[in-house]
Amino acid sequence: MSGEARGPDGRPLKVRVKSARGRTTSSQKWLQRQLNDPYVARAKREGWRSRAAFKLIEIDERAKLLKRGMRILDLGAAPGGWSQVAAKKIGLEQGQGRIVAIDLLEIDPIPGVVFEQMDFLAPDAPERLMKLLDGQADLVMSDMAANATGHKKTDHLRIVGLVELAADFARKVLAPGGSFLAKVIQGGTEGALLADLKRDFAQIKHVKPAASRADSAELYMLATGFRGSAAGDRDTAEAED
Known part of the structure; x- marks a missing residue:
């Protein structure tokens, strides 16, 4: 039994949130959505730290991304749902692979x-994290999202900027053949960013897991087959010009 309140037909009853002094309309809507979200309830039952765990589970089921013994960097990892999933998939508790979450x-x-409680944009971050990882990463994954402003165009630009920064970081730490997985907004990987990624990776895919809310514009970009040091050499040459 799940412990959920159910009606005569056996279906779960929807939870309604009473208005509270000091609570904004948007926060009230968010709370009601959380209370009625089946993935939130399932995450609690199964011991996952967040509903986001199911997004990575589904992405991995489609792409066969997580393999035993991998070295993984998890950017913007809090509260840790993605690291939990990855740890099980790569055999971390059996002494296989390595995960560094920041x-x-x-x-x-x-x-x-x-x-590590740190900013991946710190100048020493790539070197420091590769030392903790004991080598280059096989996968850099990011479920980070810029804080929403409510202004569609601004939010679009902010998420693109964040993905660009994460992609630049990934190029510095990935091993040849490695992968980069990041949250984006639909239409948010067009133009220069997508062209750069296609130049540096063999294949780019977009995935919208079922656990992503239907009314959300989020989806995930998966870049696989990193071409290696040539990308870093090009960046260095451009900086010298």
Whole structure:
């Protein structure tokens, strides 16, 4: 039994949130959506830290991305749902692979995962994280999202900018053949960013997992087959010109 309140027909009853002094309309809507979200309830039952865990599970089922023994960097990892999923998939508890998770916020420990409270944009971040990873990464994954302003065009530009920064970071730490997975907004990987990624990776895919809310514009970009040091050499040459 799930413990959910159910009507005479056996269907779960929808939870309604009473208005509260000091709570904005948007926060009230968010809370009601959370309380009625089946993925939130399922995450609690199954021990995942967030509903986002199901997004990575579905992406991996489609792309066969997570393999035993991988070295993984998880950017913007809090509260840790993606690292939880990856740890199980790569055999971390059996001593296989390595995961380094970073965030500006603290994260409760996850068995086997190395956590650093830091900014991936710090100048020493690539070198520091590769040392913690004991080598180059096979996968850089990011479920980060810029704080929403409510202005569609501004939010679009902010998420594109964040993905560009994460992609630049990935180029510095990925091993040849490695992959980059990041949250984007629909239409948010067009133009220069997509052209750069196609030049540096063998294949680019877009995935919208079922766990992404239907009314959300988010989807995930998966770039596989990193071409290696040639990308870094090109960036260096451009900087010298």
